[in-house]
Amino acid sequence: MKPRVAFFDFASCEGCQLSVANLEESLVDVLKLIDIVAFREVMKEHSDQYDIAIVEGSITRPMDEERLKKIRANANILIALGACAHLGGVQRMANQWTPEENKKEVYGIANPADIADSNRFFEKPRQKALDEVVKVDYTIPGCPINKEEFAKVLIALLTGRKPPIPDYPVCVECKKKENVCMFTIGKFCMGPLARAGCGAPCPTAGNECEACRGYVDHPHEKAQTDVLEKYGLTVDDIMRRKTMFTYRYVEKPKDGA
Amino acid sequence: MKILMKEDFKAFVNALIGDPSLDTVGVKAKGQKFVFDSLDSADELRLDYDVTILPPKKYFLPQYETIVEFDMSQPFSAKRPEYPRKRVIIGVHPYDIAAIRQMDSYFLDTDITEAYLRRRKNTLIIGSDVITVSPTAFFGDMKTGEVKSGYDLFITDLGDRVSFEVGTEEGERLLRHAANLKDSTPVDLQKRKAKRNSANGKAMRGLMAKPNVWHDLLEKNFESIVWKNQSDKCLACGTCTLVCPTCFCYDINDEINLTLKSGERVRTWDGCLLRQFTVISTGEVFREDIVDRYRHRFHRKGRYLPDRLGFVACVGCGRCSSQCVPDIADPVKMMNMLFESSEHVIAEDGDRDAHSVSIDAKNFDLEGTISLHMPKPATIIRAEKVTEKEMFFEIEMDDHKPLGHQPGQFVEVSLFGSGEAPISVSSPPGGNTFELVVRKAGDLTNKLHLMKAGDKVGIRGPFGKGFDAEALKKKNLLFIAGGLGIVPMRSLFNHVLNNRPDYGEVTVLYGCKEPCEMLFKDEVAAWGQRKDITHLLTVDKCPDGECWEGDIGVVGKLIPKVKFDPKHTIVILVGPPVFYKFVIRDLKKLEVPDENIIVSLERRMKCGVGKCGHCQMSGVYVCKDGPVFNYKEIKDNKEAFK
Amino acid sequence: MKDVNILVEHLTRVEGHGNIVLNAKDGKVEKVQWQVSEAPRFFESFARGRTHYEMAHVTCRICGICSIGHTEASLKATETAMGIELSEQTQTLRRMIKSAENLQSHVLHVGYLIAPDLFGVGSVFPLIGTHPQIVLKIVALHRLANEMSDLLAGRTIHPTNMVPGGFTSIPSEKQLKQLRQKLLDAVPVFNEVAEIVLANAHKLPKFTRETEFIALTSDKEYAIYDGVIGSTDGGTWPVDQYLKVTNEFVVPYSTAKFTKHNRESYMVGALARFNLNYDKLSPLAKQWAGKFGLSSVCHNPFMNSVAQLIECFNDVETTIAWIDQLLEKGLDAKNMCAKYDVKAGRGIAAVDVPRGILFHDYTYNDKGICTKANCIIPTNQNHNNINQDFKAFAPTIIDKPEKEIELLLEMLVRAYDPCISCSCHYLDVQWKR
Incomplete structure (x- = not known):
């Protein structure tokens, strides 16, 4: 029997699920291997009977945690899909402020009762990665994910192998593509710390890597900080570089969280 | 030396580009840097480049290269991919030509890499003098700014004209694409010399250590x-x-x-x-x-x-x-x-x-070279689970020939889709089948554990240097095995037992973590029946409820319990990486001479033939120079027992 | 006369999740509400402190489906704030990228999400088995649109080569020529797909409620990249007057803000653009509008999908013309990106993304750090209109079987294409008697 796969999304842009849809003709091949039983992006039908749950998005409120725990209980394998599920996404930067500060900035102060914690839609919003709430079996990193890598992970799971997520920096793939190094054209790249597997699309297009896939298992942060300083970045600039997608690594608990 | 005026040179390059039998590659700009890439027009060619981001090695050893195409729906189906058409690379600097010559030595040394040779034979190199010197280049210091061979043609951009030096007949044949080729004048030669000297001079960066x-x-x-x-x-x-x-x-x-x-x-x-x-x-x-x-x-x-x-x-x-x-x-x-x-x-x-x-x-001739990475089909004759983690396999090559291994050698076991893993042969030499014991440790070994008699696997090898059973004849032997080390050791030990009269005193010490992890239990039991060998067993610990009659403790603790002449006994050690340090220390306390200790080491052995580089232990390739070593030879190797 | 209670949870997101609530007693609708329960991400809050060159990379993450539109709106806002002049080449390439996104999004919506309704199935997946030829054609068009985005913007989701001032890499002339040919080859396929939609168009409900349509409009072109704010109720406003048009407000049943202008609500999106800019459509697009009998001003929200299809033809035809323009002048890699000096200021910009008009408004300090950001997203502007449509539409269908009411309400939301997930995901539908 084909494994039953369900897609779920929490706070995210849904670009990772769209990446799956963007497999185009290959998606037709994928559908021969698995039964998709829930996929909000493209289907109305839905089932709670599934083997593999693929979850996009960060976890924000108590109501979201509850829902994720239910998904975990139903699934044999739970996969975190993309940077939001893996690290908390760019929106994790909002954790630099308290929930109240964030709400005030975005929704204003005209009707405080409407956006109070007592309204469950607005209850204590704080961005978390999936593995801060439930056990995650595998992670497909990236903002967005690399759809080829998604297919590889699926193939690995279906053939009983470990998903092939690399543990070397983006520089490796970037060099293999023979890109002009970002540092030589006055840009500041996180490639030396960032986990490869994306195929270095940003440097390939002439833009610095922002480490959306998080860091390798043993990043040499100190050496990278030295390099950024050497190339003229201020302490603030360096901190900004390290918080864009990777605020998780430096986050400290905040009052009101 | 021949000369083409610039316009004629461009026409020559365009003619190469237009030749459908050739993939014409040259140096192009990429932003402020340069790369080797397919040319669409001679106007793209930049002979004034300083250095390319990647060297031309990418054409001989591509970043990604399919070496085997396999079909998993068949019991064993693999083929070599088709290779691309002939390629000509225009503008290779002398230092890169020197590097390609080194690559030749590396891949065409004892084990010829067929894929490399095929690409190499299929590529024409048009070398070029360095016109602009990169600020970090030091080919002047390394004396690689000039080469005498390694190219098919060699050109020099002399401003309004380009000079040609012919390196090979095939290179000369390329010149059929050139019109208005004329002989050089002494002035041209002088100019070329001046360019060369200037480049070599600029590429000196004060290297004090020649x-x-x-x-x-x-x-x-x-x-x-x-x-x-x-x-x-x-x-x-x-x-x-x-x-x-x-x-x-x-x-x-x-x-x-x-x-x-x-x-x-x-x-x-x-x-x-x-x-x-x-x-x-x-x-x-x-x-x-x-x-x-x-x-x-x-x-x-x-x-x-x-x-x-x-x-x-x-x-x-x-x-x-x-x-x-x-x-x-x-x-x-x-x-x-x-x-x-x-x-x-x-x-x-x-x-x-x-x-x-x-x-x-x-x-080198392509004829008769075999693909280093193409596994040969083999069939599992017997598959038995021996412990929770280990499985025993008896395997026969599909050509029904013996594997032809020496004790202590290993094979690369291959399962299409899961890759390859180096596995020690645990049976003694001889016979039409060979035996492996495989521990579950990764994708391939997990898959292997699901296999049964009649299933196909791929085999490459045997590889490496094993135990020299001949040299051990007449000697007293002390075998010390830790954990899975018994597997390669058994290939020698059983050989010795099969030829017992050829050897002196034989003692074996075998230790593992727990009784349930002990391998070859029947054979170990049979040791006790033999009067001509001494054996002691130990486990690190014996959990409650399990039955154990041997010692408790690490295997090194057994050494003082056996009688042997430290000066006149060859000690054969096989175990996990941490094991060596301690056991060797114990042996040295007894003043066992270095040359009497033989070890078998483990590293990441991916290719098995000393090419992929992973198993290198300082300068030693464990897959080729080992895995069996005389301790004396490697005790000073800084990475051997770190 | 019956009682109806519907709660459709997680129907949608705005760019996220939403619920439909319908309570009826004795056949009379008591409450019909469109709730937006999407977890708030606070983009406008954490955008503070990011630099000018990061802003587009941050704000494009608002939406994976129209990340290109967010990128362009963001860059335009930054460029306005810093006073950066774009070259003509950059502007043409930006327009092409905008069209690529429009195509990608519309093909996805019409092909993958509307088509199942027309064929009476729950998703595109069963159609792979029953109508493989049609599905593969749509997949091929979708792939072409994505390839076009990949080529021009570096990547279709969260573009990689777009920066304030222009680009960090641009395609080669050879690649543009190849793209031109692919677009030409795609025209007959678009025609075939349009014929199929036309043959099934009668299945779209005939529902009309007069409302206001707001979109970018321009004298020069069918405005999706640039223009002024226009309304079908009359009047135009410069983009920096957007707050006068949008008038955002907060409701307790939505984590997305709502908007209104002249009337109780307004609609944005393909139908709004069609209604305001019909004259500027390309010839083939006008021809198809005629075949569908669609004319300006159309007040049936279900026709939004048809307007999207018509826009696809416009995108293909105008892109081919832009490629010809670029090739004629020759691509200049040196002209890829304008240099600029960082300075303090405020920049307001709009583009019309697949789902409607989008505003980004940033304030920068003298170090180029954002101190205040505001983004008004098309779907947010449509929420209120969806709610008003619900109120008008629900009583007209309340006597139908429950499943049909549910489907029709779904189809209405889907017509707005608030985001692909919203348009086709309906969880835990509860009928209470």
Whole structure:
């Protein structure tokens, strides 16, 4: 029997699920291997009977945690899909402020009762990665994910192998593509710390890597900080570089969280 | 020397581009930098380039290369991929030609890499003098700014004209595409000489330690603080090795297509600066500290390859230093730093340099070369689970020939879709089948554990240097096995038992973690029945409820319990990496001479033939020079028992 | 006369999740509400402190489906704030990228999400088995649109080559020529797909409620990249007057803010653009509008999908013309990106993304750090109109079987294409009697 796969999304842009849809003709091949039983992006039908749950998005409120725990209980394998599920996404930067500060900035102060914690839609919003709430079996990193890598992970799971997520920096793939190094054209790249597997699309297009896939298992942060300083970045600039997608690594608990 | 005026030269290049039998590659601009790439028009060709981001090695050893195409729906179906059409590369600088010659030596040495040879024979090289010198280049120091061979044609941009030197007949035939070719004048020759001298002069960066002292300099300063100081700044990003024209290490992975039925075995560049380069299936990383990886790269270039193949593996292109972001990869700076800080007298090593190659690709014929990475089909005759983690296999090659192994050798077991793993042969030589014991430790071994009699596997090998059973004759033997070490050891031990009268006293000490992990239980039980051997067993611990009559404790504790003459006994040690340090220490306390200790080591052995680089232990390739070593030979190898 | 209670949870997101609530007693609708329960991400809050060159990379993450539109709006806002002049080449390439996104999004919506309704199935997946030829044609068009985005913007989701001032890399002339040919080859396929939609168009409900349509409009072109704010109720406003048009407000049943202008609500999106800019459509697009009998001003929200299809033809035809323009002048890689000096200031910009008009408004300090950000997203502007449509539409269908009411309400939301997930995901539908 084909494994039953369900897609779920929490706070995210849904670009990772769209990446799956963007497999185009290959998606037709994928559908021969698995039964998709829930996929909000493209289907109305839905089932709670599934083997593999693929979850996009960060976890924000108590109501979201509850829902994720239910998904975990139903699934044999739970996969975190993309940077939001893996690290908390760019929106994790909002954790630099308290929930109240964030709400005030975005929704204003005209009707405080409407956006109070007592309204469950607005209850204590704080961005978390999936593995801060439930056990995650595998992670497909990236903002967005690399759809080829998604297919590889699926193939690995279906053939009983470990998903092939690399543990070397983006520089490796970037060099293999023979890109002009970002540092030589006055840009500041996180490639030396960032986990490869994306195929270095940003440097390939002439833009610095922002480490959306998080860091390798043993990043040499100190050496990278030295390099950024050497190339003229201020302490603030360096901190900004390290918080864009990777605020998780430096986050400290905040009052009101 | 011949001359083409610039317009005629352009026409020549355009004619090459227009030749449908050729893929014409040349140097093009990429932003402010340069790359080798397919040419659409002669106008794109930039003979004034300083250096390309990647060297032309990408055409001989591509970043990603399919080496086997397999069909998993068949019991065993594999084929070699088709190779691309003939290629001509225009504008290869002399230092890169020197690097290609080194690559020839590397891949055409004892085990010929067929894929490499095919690409090499299929590629014409049009060399070119350096017109603009990159600021980090030091080919002047390395004397690689000029080559006498290694090209099919060699051109020099002389401003309004281009000079041609013919290197091979095939190169000369390319000139059929050229119109208005004329003979050079003495002025042309003079001009070319001036360009060459100027480039070589500019590419001198004050290298104090000449290439022929690198070997001694590195050897004597292995422990220098300079390594640590520099490597503290290292990002371990792998750039220096990836862009290097004389770094050839590679990894191999299987990729399965979405049909789940077919796939490809893909070879891709790897680099010794990357942490996972030395990781083995049990998770051990042999160069965990960056300083070890950082140092290894320089030592490979200046010591290990010179020892193995004769040449200094650096051609002075300056790519590593120009692309290293923290700027710690520059061989000139590093060697000078070592040189200046060295407290030793440094010896010269003859006139050894980057040109010291002895192999010429011209002398090789594709006919009859076999693909190094193509496994041969074999059938599982017997498959038995022996412990929770280990499974025993008896295997027969499908050509029904014996494997032809020596005790202590290993094979690469291959399952399409899951890759390959090095597995020690555990049966003694002889017979039409051979035996393996496989521990579940990764994708491939997990899959292997699901297999049964009649299933097909791929086999490459046998590989490596095993135990020299002949040399051990008449000697007293003490076997010490830790854990899975019994598996390779058994191939020798059973051989000795089969030929018992040929050997002196035989003692075996075998230890494992728990009674349930003991392998070959029936055979171990049979040892007790024999009067002609002594044996002792131990386990680290015996959980409650399990039955155990032997000792408790590490295997080293058994040594004082057996009687043997330390001076006249050969000790054969096989065990996990941590085991050696302690057992050897115990043996040395008894004053067992170094040369009487024989070990079998484990490293990441991916290719089995000393090419992929992963198993390198300092300059020693464990897959080729080992896995069996005489302790005396490697005790001073800094990476052997670290 | 019956009682109906519907709660459709997680129907949608705005760019996220939403619920439909319908309570009826004795056949009379008591409450019908469109709730937006999407977890708030606070983009406008954490955008503070990011630099000018990061802003587009941050704000494009608002939406994976129209990340290109967010990128362009963001860059335009930054460029306005810093006073950066774009070259003509950059502007043409930006327009092409905008069209690529429009195509990608519309093909996805019409092909993958509307088509199942027309064929009476729950998703595109069963159609792979029953109508493989049609599905593969749509997949091929979708792939072409994505390839076009990949080529021009570096990547279709979260573009990689777009920066303030222009680009960090641009395609080669050879690649543009190849793209031109692919677009030409795609025209017959678009025609075939349009014929199929036309043959099934009668299945779209005939529902009309007069409302206001707001979109970018321009004298020069069919405005999706640039223009002024226009309304079908009359009047135009410069983009920096957007707050006068949008009038955002907060409701307790939505984590997305709502908007209104002249009337109780307004609609944005393909139908709004069609209604305001019909004259500027390309010839083939007008021809198809005629075949569908669609004319300006159309007040049936279900026709939004048809307007999207018509826009696809416009995108293909105008892109081909832009490629010809670029090739004629020759691509200049040196002209890829304008240099600029960082300075303090406020920049307001709008583009019309697949789902409607989008505003980004940033204030920068003298170090180029954002101190205040405001983004008004098309779907947010449509929420209120969806709610008003619900109120008008629900009583007209309340006597139908429950499943049909549910489907029709779904189809209405889907017509707005608030985001692909919203338009086709309906969880836990509860009928209470």
